[in-house]
Amino acid sequence: MTQKFQNEIHDPTLVDEFISIVSHELKTPLTSLKAFNQILKSKIDAKSNTNLSGYILRMDSQIDKMTDIINELLDVASLKSGQLSINKESFILDELITNVINTRQKIAQKHKIIKKGLTNTFIESDKIRLSQVLTNLLTNAAKFSPSGTNIIISKKIAGNDIIVSVRDFGIGIPMAKQKVIFQRFNSINNPKSDNLPSMGLGLYISNEILNRLGGRIWVRSSPGKGSTFFFQIPKVIN
């Protein structure tokens, strides 16, 4: 099925139709499902119904997982058809980093997120795409490290470039795997995670986005000690 999808995805008309159908027909029912599920949770007394509250939280987490998978497939479809647009605007990168952290409240509840080197650096790049990359790196860091551990997000200026890193203290990535994680469908499965296995598309999408922004991504990791993902982008994209 994947091969068939990859073969047919070169036709832009089919891609448009695919994106439209997947977005609307799959994410629309997930929207009401998620909202009704959260209403149900709000009506249950968490103290007297510990099991029920726990089941609902797990349903919510699986809805999020399914949403992430759909979003990743849509991004890959856009990338393959050349429709992933890049739009330059001027913004403060540090504010974007803080906003991404604030919108990932579930991560912040389980990990201590430490920000380093944040100032007020104006850059000209694609805000939405960079937000997507940061979200992916932050989500991965949380997913592959134990609750209660730190996640460190650092930013530094290197001439006309900016380097951002996201460090976790989790399971790490074996050396052989480090070479392929930015390719499609190469996920790192965490045996201790209660989530479904990842599609292995997040880092591939991040890599492709950064290429389009004139940047690059790389990783340093030691199994059992954790991973640090770095990305470098020009302050001003062409």
Place this chain on the structure above:
Amino acid sequence: MNKHIFVIDDDVEILEVIKILLVEKGYRVTLISETNNIFEAVAKDIPDLILLDIWMSGMDGIEIASTLKSKEQLKGVPIVMISANNEGERLAKEAKVDDFLPKPFDIDDILKIVEKHASSQTPA
């Protein structure tokens, strides 16, 4: 007086769940699921906030936003776009609406965004 929220979406389940959430918080809610009577309905009972899905069958949400924004009597009424489209945030920016909420959303997020824009609205 209760703040009045207009919700425009072609999915009745989503309309229902948003209504449940907002009515419980004391908002007055009008639901619209078809594009043919949007402008008359909004003009007849001007809301404090419009929640608008980008993809409506029959008419594009961006076109609806642009028409709503161009009407003199609706100037100052905030529009929040809601969309399942991966490009939704960019489309919302292009449509120059006041905010954007991706689908699926957390109920806390939709309540926060409604509170922010409905309470900031000043009567014309």
